[in-house]
Amino acid sequence: MNIYNKIKDIIIDIVKLECSNIDKDIIDSISCEQPKNQKFGDVSSNVLMILRKKNSIDVDEIKLKLISKLNKNPIFKNISFLKPGFLNFHLNEEYWYDLLNVIYNNMNYGHQNLGLGKKVLIEFVSANPTGPLHIGHVRGAIFGDVLANVLEKNGYNVTREYYVNDLGNQIDKLLGTVKLHIENFKKNRKKSLNPEMYQGEYLKEIAKEIIDDSKDYRSDDLLKKTIVKKVLNLIKLDLKSLGIKFNTFISEREIHDKGILEVILTILKNNNELYNGVLDKPKGKEIEYWTPKEQLLFKSSNYGDINDRAIKKNNGSWTYFASDIAYHHDKILRGYDELINIWGADHAGYIKRVDSAIKALRHKNVKFTVKLCQIVSLLENNKSIKMSKRTGNYILVKDIINKIGSDVIRFFMLTRKNDAHLDFDLSKALKQSKENPIFYIQYAVARINSLNNLIKEKTIVFKSFDKIIFNRFNIEELNIIKNLSLWPKVIETSVIYKEPHRLVYYLIELSAVLHNYWSMGKTNNSYKIINTDDLELMQARTILINCVGSVLRNGLETISIKPMEKM
Structure with a gap:
């Protein structure tokens, strides 16, 4: 249950009814979010601000009609208007109690059928087979693996592929x-x-x-x-x-042997996308022995690239770019709706030329997306550890795993957005404190499990869920439910923007909420969870805490980290 989408759909239905022939881009721009300031309500929508862009709409009239019709929906406790064009909603407490029921009885709460079965190929890692993986490869590997997990859990048919550069x-x-x-x-x-x-x-x-x-x-x-x-x-x-599996490994040699380069050459020639010419001298650095040479060139600049690109060298051999065109053509022929490539940040300049080639081959019905992963600096006690595969001065992935564990590596690789530089401090990853976010999350899971074990030891018998009374929850407990309501939206945005770090950010925040609430019970008896003198409130709070645990476990499993039931 995604409350933000639910309210958005209610608003859109009213807008469509009241505003005939409204543009799709206007409808698509309407959103519902959780306000940063709680005084503005539980949910806020930009609907009136968006409608102001449509000159033919009387926004003041629509505002009154919207508020009038929305007030008839029992989900809303109060609706208010805030300039320049926000509608703010306070929801009835009964809705939040119903949400607990949904979470408590659905281990997959938050996941949605967003992909509708679309076929997606994610190509990631694809490190040259010249040596073991280094920490930079690991970031892209984990990013790609977790992105695949998120897409799979939300309705996409995902293939994980490794491209082996075995020529050159x-x-x-x-x-x-x-x-x-x-x-x-x-x-x-x-x-x-x-x-x-x-x-x-x-x-x-x-x-x-x-x-x-x-x-x-x-x-x-x-x-x-x-x-x-x-x-x-x-x-x-x-x-x-690292817990990473691939469905397919396909090699550059295989692409050559299948004759795909000759196929794409014919297509590009027939589409008038090739010519024999001489490229300008490369800019940015002096090249001592550069001489102009005629090569077979692809008209990449027709599609927004800064230069045309060589397909064949003057000696008749294929360029690496030609192999890449053939490889992407092969991907598309296998029937995928979307191709997602996970590349290192140093490949940023390569995106436009590959995109240009896909367009030149007249592949119109496939979506091409590239996500770049910035470099990782490996630290220990805030001191940099230098690595080089060529010189042999590097730390093996297996050595890092032996030191801190694969789950810790997986988590830390997602603690920054993929296109932001990441400092990975091994000493921080070993700490058992707030400074180590994965420890803090696992500690929250273990705390919840210890609560359940204590209840079992006391042989406390609870009522069935439908007989539990939640209306004695205080403001902090209601806020925990509201925090849990964000999980479906976090998952949805992670899918839409292909940003799995959003999951990690949310899990860190949710675990902090749990720990803060737990600490309140240590200093204030009215917040104690275990209170056999008030079984009614104790059961309601136990349900609430287990809903937090369910979402934390769900999140950890989505990023392929095993929840620790005991610490």
Whole structure:
């Protein structure tokens, strides 16, 4: 039950009845929110402010009609007008008591069928198979995984996909690194790697495995495939340890082998989207050996990109961008309604060119969305920990998991909006205090569970829900219910804006509300939850607290964190 949508729908029905031929964009702009200041009511709507934009509407007349008709609805206790155009609503207490019934009897309270079965492909992580995951990859991995969870729980048919970049210069360097290790082992020498090679110890282990293998690796192509597979297995282990699963892994090599690049080349040529030309010299830095070369170019600038983009190099080989066009064409042919890519912030400039290619291929019925994840700075006791996959100076994901646990990592990766820089302090993640938000939430869940255990120990028998009296709730307890009413809206906005950090922010706030209420009972007997001298109020409060617990568990499970029943 989303009270904000319910009231909005009631308002819209009246507006449509009173205002003929009203524009859809006007209707879509009407909203209902919880006012920041409680004196303005429980719910506030911008309806009159929005209607002022329509010159033909007499807003003062509509205001009177709206208030008159809304006052007939028993859900409303009081309706008031606030300039410049807000309607503010106080709801009858009975509504809040009914909401408790909904929450108490629905473990999935808050989740809605927003997707209506739409097929969505989320491509995330897609780290080059050149080494284990670093903390920057982890942020995108968890963001993508939780976004997939939220969409799945709200009516979307989601596929999680990892794109394996198993061709190109980085893979050639990886091959060269492992081949040098193999030669060093075979000849019992210690020839140093050059600075561009990958320095990690894991590649020495892979070299040893290949030496021990009975296969004939005289073919560089076969050796390259083997190395990529072994590194990818390391990445899969990291993902598994974080609780992340993928439905499909698809490789750049596979896209090439399926002939999709030739297909998109034909389509773009037929659509007059290609030409042979010379790109301008790259701006922003001096390139010592740059020379103008004719290449096959895509007219990306026709779709808002700052430059046209190369599809084929002057030597006839495909560019990485060509592979990306083919990959996205393949995604669309698989029948998805929306493609969501989770990329690092350094790929921001890449969004427009891919979007341009999708449009140039004449794919009109698919939505393309990119969410960027900013970098993560790993700290310990406020001191930065420097990492580099190339030099081998990095902390493995499994080492961090062993230190603080995968649930803690998952939570902290969502404590900032995805496009904001994140400082991840390992020492803070280990604290058992308010400074550690996941501890604070889990402590709230454990407190609620301890309450239920105490009631069981006392063998207290409660009435059935329909016989419980809630009208003795004080203002703090009513405010807890009002806070719980926000959960469906938090989920909805997380889906609409694809921002799962909203779930975490809400869970932190709700746990703080619980702890504050719990503390009040320690200093004021009238707020005590366990009071066998007043079973009626005790049962009502127990129901309220368990509704908080239900939402906290629901939220933790949505972000794939196991609620701790005991601490």
